[in-house]
Amino acid sequence: AQRVTQPxxxxxxxxxxxxxxxxxxxxxxSPELFWYVQYSRQRLQLLLRHISRxxxxxxxxxxxxxxxxxxxxxxxxQEEDSAxxxxxxxxxxxxxxxxxxxxxxxxxx
Amino acid sequence: xxxxTQTPRYLIKTRGQxxxxxxxxxxxxxxVSWYQQTPGQGLQFLFEYFSETQRNKGNFPGRFxxxxxxxxxxxMNVSTLELGDSALYLCASSLVGTLNTEAFFGQGxxxxxx
Numbered sequence: 001a002q003r004v005t006q007p008x009x010x011x012x013x014x015x016x017x018x019x020x021x022x023x024x025x026x027x028x029x030s031p032e033l034f035w036y037v038q039y040s041r042q043r044l045q046l047l048l049r050h051i052s053r054x055x056x057x058x059x060x061x062x063x064x065x066x067x068x069x070x071x072x073x074x075x076x077x078q079e080e081d082s083a084x085x086x087x088x089x090x091x092x093x094x095x096x097x098x099x100x101x102x103x104x105x106x107x108x109x
Numbered sequence: 110x111x112x113x114t115q116t117p118r119y120l121i122k123t124r125g126q127x128x129x130x131x132x133x134x135x136x137x138x139x140x141v142s143w144y145q146q147t148p149g150q151g152l153q154f155l156f157e158y159f160s161e162t163q164r165n166k167g168n169f170p171g172r173f174x175x176x177x178x179x180x181x182x183x184x185m186n187v188s189t190l191e192l193g194d195s196a197l198y199l200c201a202s203s204l205v206g207t208l209n210t211e212a213f214f215g216q217g218x219x220x221x222x223x
Contacts, residue, residue, distance in 0.1 A: 101151030
């Protein structure tokens with residue numbers, strides 16, 4: 001069974017402080033990991049995926065297979081980063097995407 | 110191009126009734142997935158349709174069903190509604206499937222069961 005765990009429901013940081021949103025997963029094969037973001041009154045949208053190894057809006061995430069983690073990081077939080085963040089996992093082609101429960105990031109000015 | 114469209118945006122139903130929600134995917138997308146979003150449970154996968162066939166199914170009771178038409182539009186039906194079915198129902202479409210492909214979400218249908 002595939003499972004995604006986001007241990008923090010709410011994370012509050014001050015503007016300019018580093019951010020780390022935690023995500024741990026359980027999957028028997030080689031997973032594909034994603035981070036989705038939902039800003040206030042907007043649709044859920046893809047932020048980044050591990051296979052692209054990209055930095056989006058200053059966020060990065062590294063897949064650590066040993067620790068089965070895919071934490072989302074940003075060195076300096078901005079107020080506009082305040083949103084709900086969901087970690088997601090999918091397996092082989094044709095398998096469903098499993099989302100974590102989400103972490104609400106609150107950046108305090 | 111137009112995004113994923115879900116109708117209606119809001120619904121109020123009473124217990125025991127049934128409801129049908131509609132989702133029009135992005136043109137060319139053949140995979141449509143449905144999710145239930147609640148504050149306590151987050152996003153929970155309901156099912157996925159690909160080329161009119163249900164390809165994956167989550168752990169929801171049989172009261173939750175869906176279908177996909179030849180134009181990739183999808184409907185979700187919930188029968189014998191319960192208070193606990195109150196949630197935001199999200200639909201997402203993607204180009205070919207779930208591996209490495211971005212899912213595009215609709216605005217959702219807010220269902221309230223009273």
